[in-house]
Amino acid sequence: MINRFLRHIKEGFYGVGRHSAMSVSSASAVTITLLLISIFLVVTSNLEKITSKIENSVKISVIVSYDFEAQEDLDRIDSQIKNIAGVKLVTFSDKEMEFDFYINSFPEEERVIFEPYRSENPMHHAFYVEVNEGSMLQEIASKISAIEGVEKTNYGGESSTMLVNALATTRQGGFILVIALSLLAIYLVQNTIKLTIFARSNEIWIMRNVGAKNGYIRAPFVVEGIIIGMLGAIIPILTTIFAYIYLYNKLGGKLLSGIFVLIPPHPFVLYISCILLAVGIGVGFIGSFFSVTKYLRWKR
Amino acid sequence: MIELKDAVKAYKNGVKALNGVNLTIHQGEFVYIIGPTGSGKSTLIKLLDGEEIPSKGSVIVAGINVGKLKHSKVPIYRRNIGVVFQDYRLLERKTVFENIAYALEVIDAPKNIIRRRVREVMNLVGLDDKGNAFPSELSGGQQQRVAIARAIANKPKVLIADEPTGNLDPTKSDEIMVLLEKINREENTTILMVTHDEALVNKHQKRTIVLESGVIVADTFQGGYFKHD
Numbered sequence: 001m002i003n004r005f006l007r008h009i010k011e012g013f014y015g016v017g018r019h020s021a022m023s024v025s026s027a028s029a030v031t032i033t034l035l036l037i038s039i040f041l042v043v044t045s046n047l048e049k050i051t052s053k054i055e056n057s058v059k060i061s062v063i064v065s066y067d068f069e070a071q072e073d074l075d076r077i078d079s080q081i082k083n084i085a086g087v088k089l090v091t092f093s094d095k096e097m098e099f100d101f102y103i104n105s106f107p108e109e110e111r112v113i114f115e116p117y118r119s120e121n122p123m124h125h126a127f128y129v130e131v132n133e134g135s136m137l138q139e140i141a142s143k144i145s146a147i148e149g150v151e152k153t154n155y156g157g158e159s160s161t162m163l164v165n166a167l168a169t170t171r172q173g174g175f176i177l178v179i180a181l182s183l184l185a186i187y188l189v190q191n192t193i194k195l196t197i198f199a200r201s202n203e204i205w206i207m208r209n210v211g212a213k214n215g216y217i218r219a220p221f222v223v224e225g226i227i228i229g230m231l232g233a234i235i236p237i238l239t240t241i242f243a244y245i246y247l248y249n250k251l252g253g254k255l256l257s258g259i260f261v262l263i264p265p266h267p268f269v270l271y272i273s274c275i276l277l278a279v280g281i282g283v284g285f286i287g288s289f290f291s292v293t294k295y296l297r298w299k300r
Numbered sequence: 301m302i303e304l305k306d307a308v309k310a311y312k313n314g315v316k317a318l319n320g321v322n323l324t325i326h327q328g329e330f331v332y333i334i335g336p337t338g339s340g341k342s343t344l345i346k347l348l349d350g351e352e353i354p355s356k357g358s359v360i361v362a363g364i365n366v367g368k369l370k371h372s373k374v375p376i377y378r379r380n381i382g383v384v385f386q387d388y389r390l391l392e393r394k395t396v397f398e399n400i401a402y403a404l405e406v407i408d409a410p411k412n413i414i415r416r417r418v419r420e421v422m423n424l425v426g427l428d429d430k431g432n433a434f435p436s437e438l439s440g441g442q443q444q445r446v447a448i449a450r451a452i453a454n455k456p457k458v459l460i461a462d463e464p465t466g467n468l469d470p471t472k473s474d475e476i477m478v479l480l481e482k483i484n485r486e487e488n489t490t491i492l493m494v495t496h497d498e499a500l501v502n503k504h505q506k507r508t509i510v511l512e513s514g515v516i517v518a519d520t521f522q523g524g525y526f527k528h529d
Binding site: 003004007202203205206207208209210211212213214216297299 | 349351371372375376377378379382383389391402403405406407408411450451453454
């Protein structure tokens with residue numbers, strides 16, 4: 001069993017060596033595919049992290065109407081908000097706190113201008129609502145707006161929705177590109193294996209004649225395809241590891257401003273490398289499997 | 301052992317290679333198949349080793365209906381059939397021993413059995429001292445012996461020899477013939493030999509089946525080369 005396994009591995013390496021030029025060209029196709037997959041994964045993973053961070057940090061501010069400032073109204077609104085599914089935390093902020101918050105947003109020397117208004121505070125009482133899922137912001141905000149006594153609700157929803165949409169578009173476009181490139185890589189691996197099949201047709205003929213099972217005949221070619229896939233994954237893996245760590249350190253782990261925090265390299269690059277290796281092996285396996293299966297099916 | 305009932309083989313291009321062949325060959329028989337080019341000899345071999353399926357009728361070998369075999373079962377069935385061709389088809393980068401052992405390795409035979417059986421067949425074909433030689437170091441006759449040894453290594457019930465002496469001079473052809481007779485006798489292997497060698501058929505007389513245009517035109521147990529006019 002072990003001997004047989006080793007024999008298939010050995011034959012697989014022979015095959016790669018026998019058509020080194022074709023093997024290199026198929027491996028290059030795998031390399032280009034995997035480099036693009038790597039860029040795609042790094043970009044989308046980081047965008048997703050940024051988006052979810054923004055989504056989760058956004059709160060809904062609920063402005064209470066002047067006509068519903070009595071304590072019982074505030075208690076009712078508070079409990080009604082808390083009863084909405086998906087609400088994580090509700091914090092009350094009375095109009096004095098709101099006033100302080102507002103004037104504190106100005107430089108200290110200008111704040112004095114607003115002090116005369118404190119006795120006739122024009123601010124509203126407010127609730128700040130945190131939600132479990134960023135994607136539920138819009139739905140929860142509209143439910144809160146329907147509560148009696150709520151004048152209006154605000155959330156930074158539009159910008160985060162735009163970001164989510166942009167991410168979805170990027171993901172779709174990238175996905176199509178990756179699928180197309182994977183198919184091309186599979187096709188090239190398939191053709192390389194076809195050459196090996198022709199080079200070894202005499203051996204295959206003998207195997208068939210003495211009654212070797214199709215699985216036995218197929219194994220070394222599949223090994224060869226997997227080796228090509230693995231060879232194709234080397235450069236993308238190394239590029240991902242070194243380029244991401246370099247960029248992360250160069251940018252100090254942040255993009256543009258503190259809001260855009262990048263995913264730390266460890267163990268992120270390790271996960272990406274594993275995915276790249278798995279895709280490389282998968283592409284090599286599928287390409288070679290198709291090629292040899294087609295040949296074996298064609299011959300009885 | 302081998303039974304063809306109204307076997308017809310028509311190819312997709314319209315060529316009818318076999319046209320209603322009825323044939324019975326018993327275990328341990330030695331049979332010549334002769335006939336001109338295009339008479340259906342190669343198709344008959346392909347039907348017997350499962351490479352082709354009959355368009356009509358049936359081909360039964362060792363109790364197995366070959367035409368009804370599933371694609372995945374063909375390899376197992378083929379272990380019953382040994383095939384030898386005119387052009388030997390040996391693996392050039394393997395030694396004589398390795399070439400013969402290869403036939404047993406690919407069907408997952410245990411190593412000790414492989415070693416024992418390879419020595420046995422090397423002795424049978426008279427190549428005991430050539431185990432480490434490569435095919436390129438052997439004469440045509442010796443290469444054909446290796447091919448025969450490989451074909452009988454896993455003790456097939458039937459050995460099909462397609463023009464095994466086609467590339468050999470009369471002396472070497474005679475030696476191969478003697479070897480096949482020995483295998484037929486000692487291993488009780490049923491042998492079907494396709495040949496054009498009139499002298500050989502006349503010298504080693506056996507049951508002779510004559511094919512022409514896809515039909516059997518003669519089946520004589522007296523033997524001898526038969527020309528159909």
